[in-house]
Amino acid sequence: MYEIVAFYLFSALTIGLFLVTVMSKNILYSMTSLASGMVLISGFFFILGADFLGVVQLIVYVGAIMALYSFAMMFFDATRDIKEKNTNNTLVFLLGGLTALVLVLMFAAPIYSENIQALYPMHEGVGNAQDVGIVLFTKYLVPFEVAALMLLVAMIAGIILAGKKMDESLTEDMSADDEIVRETEIEKDDK
Amino acid sequence: MEAVNILPEVTWVGVLIKAILILAIISALAGFGTFVERKVLAFMQRRLGPMHVGPYGLLQIAADGIKLFTKEDIIPQNANKLIFMIAPIITAATAFIALSAVPVFPDFTIPEFVPLLGGVFVPSIASDLNIGILFVLGMMAAGLYGPLLAGMSQANKWGIIGAARTAVQFLSYEVVTGLSILAPIMLVGSLSFVDFNDYQQDGVMSWMIWQQPVAFVLFLIAGFAETNRTPFDLLEHEAEVVSGYATEYSGMRWGMFFIGEYANMITVSIIAAIVFLGGYDAASAFGWLFIMLKIAFFFFLMLWVRASWPHIRPDQLMWLCWKVLMPLAVINILVTAIVMMV
Numbered sequence: 001m002y003e004i005v006a007f008y009l010f011s012a013l014t015i016g017l018f019l020v021t022v023m024s025k026n027i028l029y030s031m032t033s034l035a036s037g038m039v040l041i042s043g044f045f046f047i048l049g050a051d052f053l054g055v056v057q058l059i060v061y062v063g064a065i066m067a068l069y070s071f072a073m074m075f076f077d078a079t080r081d082i083k084e085k086n087t088n089n090t091l092v093f094l095l096g097g098l099t100a101l102v103l104v105l106m107f108a109a110p111i112y113s114e115n116i117q118a119l120y121p122m123h124e125g126v127g128n129a130q131d132v133g134i135v136l137f138t139k140y141l142v143p144f145e146v147a148a149l150m151l152l153v154a155m156i157a158g159i160i161l162a163g164k165k166m167d168e169s170l171t172e173d174m175s176a177d178d179e180i181v182r183e184t185e186i187e188k189d190d191k
Numbered sequence: 192m193e194a195v196n197i198l199p200e201v202t203w204v205g206v207l208i209k210a211i212l213i214l215a216i217i218s219a220l221a222g223f224g225t226f227v228e229r230k231v232l233a234f235m236q237r238r239l240g241p242m243h244v245g246p247y248g249l250l251q252i253a254a255d256g257i258k259l260f261t262k263e264d265i266i267p268q269n270a271n272k273l274i275f276m277i278a279p280i281i282t283a284a285t286a287f288i289a290l291s292a293v294p295v296f297p298d299f300t301i302p303e304f305v306p307l308l309g310g311v312f313v314p315s316i317a318s319d320l321n322i323g324i325l326f327v328l329g330m331m332a333a334g335l336y337g338p339l340l341a342g343m344s345q346a347n348k349w350g351i352i353g354a355a356r357t358a359v360q361f362l363s364y365e366v367v368t369g370l371s372i373l374a375p376i377m378l379v380g381s382l383s384f385v386d387f388n389d390y391q392q393d394g395v396m397s398w399m400i401w402q403q404p405v406a407f408v409l410f411l412i413a414g415f416a417e418t419n420r421t422p423f424d425l426l427e428h429e430a431e432v433v434s435g436y437a438t439e440y441s442g443m444r445w446g447m448f449f450i451g452e453y454a455n456m457i458t459v460s461i462i463a464a465i466v467f468l469g470g471y472d473a474a475s476a477f478g479w480l481f482i483m484l485k486i487a488f489f490f491f492l493m494l495w496v497r498a499s500w501p502h503i504r505p506d507q508l509m510w511l512c513w514k515v516l517m518p519l520a521v522i523n524i525l526v527t528a529i530v531m532m533v
Contacts, residue, residue: 028271028344035336051322052382058329062336063365069339070358073351078343079271129322129382 282337282451353435
C-alpha cells in the first residue's frame with residue numbers, strides 16, 4: 001500500500017518536473033526542475049529496495065547538474081526568459097515524439113511479452129553495496145574498466161585542453177604593467 | 192524510507208516523534224549556536240560579545256529570533272520570485288533530512304516510571320539506512336543548491352558571484368569528502384553509522400583516528416568547506432562580495448540559510464565524532480555524554496578555526512582540493528587497500 005502510493009506520487013512528480021524542464025523558457029526553472037526530478041528518481045530505487053543505487057543516483061546527479069548550472073550561469077541571464085530559435089516546429093515535434101515513442105516501445109516490449117526476471121537477484125543477508133560490487137567485478141568487469149579508462153582519457157584531454165596557457169593570464173594586459181613600472185622609474189629618476 | 196519497515200520495533204509514531212524532536216532541538220541549537228559563536232569569537236579576540244540582553248547576553252537569541260521573524264520579507268523586483276523563495280527552504284530542509292540518518296545516542300529503553308511511554312524501546316536513529324553515510328553526505332551536497340539557486344535567482348551581481356563560487360566550492364570539496372571517507376568505509380566494510388560505531392568499541396585505542404589520521408584531517412578540511420566555515424567561507428565573504436548569495440535576503444528567509452548552515456555544522460560534527468572518534472559507547476553508561484562532548488568539541492573547533500585563520504581565495508581552494516587533498520586521499524586509499532590485502 002505504502003509502496004503504491006509512493007510510486008504514483010514519485011511518478012507524477014517526476015513526469016511533471018521533467019515536463020517543466022522541457023516546456024519552460026526560463027533557464028532557472030528548467031535546471032531546477034531537472035535537478036529535483038533527478039533527485040526524485042532516487043525515490044524509485046528506494047521503493048525497489050536498492051538503497052545503494054538510490055543514493056548513488058542522488059550524489060551523482062546532484063554533482064552533475066551542479067556542473068550544468070555553472071554552464072547555464074555562463075551562457076544565459078538566469079532571470080530572463082530565453083527566446084528559442086525553432087525554425088521548424090513541426091519537425092521538432094515529430095522527431096521528439098518519434099524518439100519518445102521508440103524509447104517507450106523499447107522498454108515496454110519485454111515487460112509486455114514476458115515478466116522480467118532478475119539475472120542477478122539480490123542475495124539475502126548481503127548488503128546492497130556488496131551485491132552491486134560483486135556483479136560489477138565479475139560479470140561486468142570489462143565494461144566497468146573500459147568506462148573507467150574512457151573517463152581517464154576524457155580527464156587527461158580536458159586537462160591538456162584547459163592547461164595549455166595556464167601560466168599566462170587571459171584577461172590581464174601585461175604591457176600595461178610594464179608601462180606603470182617604466183613610469184615609476186622615470187618619476188624616480190626625476191626626483 | 193523503506194529500511195524503517197525492516198526493524199519490527201520501529202513504528203511510524205516513533206519516527207514521527209523523532210522527526211519532530213530533531214526539528215525542534217536542532218533549530219533551537221542552531222539559534223544557540225550563533226550565540227555561542229559570538230561569545231567564543233569575542234573571548235578569543237579579548238572582547239565580551241553580546242552582554243546587554245538578559246543575564247550575560249543569554250537572551251540575545253530571543254532578541255535575534257524576534258528580529259528575524261518580524262523583519263519584512265523583501266523580494267527584489269527583477270528576481271525570479273519562485274526560485275528566490277524556494278532557495279532558503281532547500282538549504283534548511285536538506286540539512287534536517289541529513290540529520291534523520293545519523294545516530295546520536297545508543298539504543299535505549301525509556302524507564303518504567305515515565306508515564307505513558309515507560310518501557311518503550313527507542314532505537315538511536317530516526318531511520319537506520321544501511322547506506323547511512325552516503326545518504327547523509329548526498330543530502331548535505333544537495334543542500335548547496337540553496338546558495339546556488341539563491342545567487343542565480345536574485346538578479347544581483349554579487350549574488351551571481353556567490354552562486355558561481357558555490358559551484359566552484361562544491362565541485363572542489365565533494366571529491367575530497369568522498370575519497371577521504373572511503374578509507375574508513377573499506378576498513379569497516381559497511382556504510383552504516385551503527386557499524387562504524389560498533390567497530391570502535393574496544394576503548395580509545397580502537398578509534399578510527401589512530402588508523403586513519405590522514406583521512407580524519409582530510410575529512411575535517413572537506414567538512415569545513417562543506418559547511419562554508421571560515422577558511423573556505425567563499426560564498427558570502429563579506430569583504431569581497433558584500434554578502435554573496437545572501438545579499439538580497441532579509442528576515443526569516445535569510446535566517447533559514449543560517450539554520451541550515453548550523454544544522455550542517457552539527458551534522459559534520461556528529462559524522463566526525465562517530466566515524467573517527469569512537470562515537471557513542473553503547474556499553475558504558477555515559478556513552479551519550481561522551482558523544483555530546485565530542486560533538487561539542489568539533490563545533491568548538493569550527494569556531495576556533497574561524498578565529499585563527501584568514502579566508503582563502505577561490506583559486507587557492509581549488510588548488511588545495513584538487514592538487515593537494517585529492518592526491519593525498521587517493522594515496523591514503525591505496526595504502527589502506529595494500530595494508531588490508533597483506
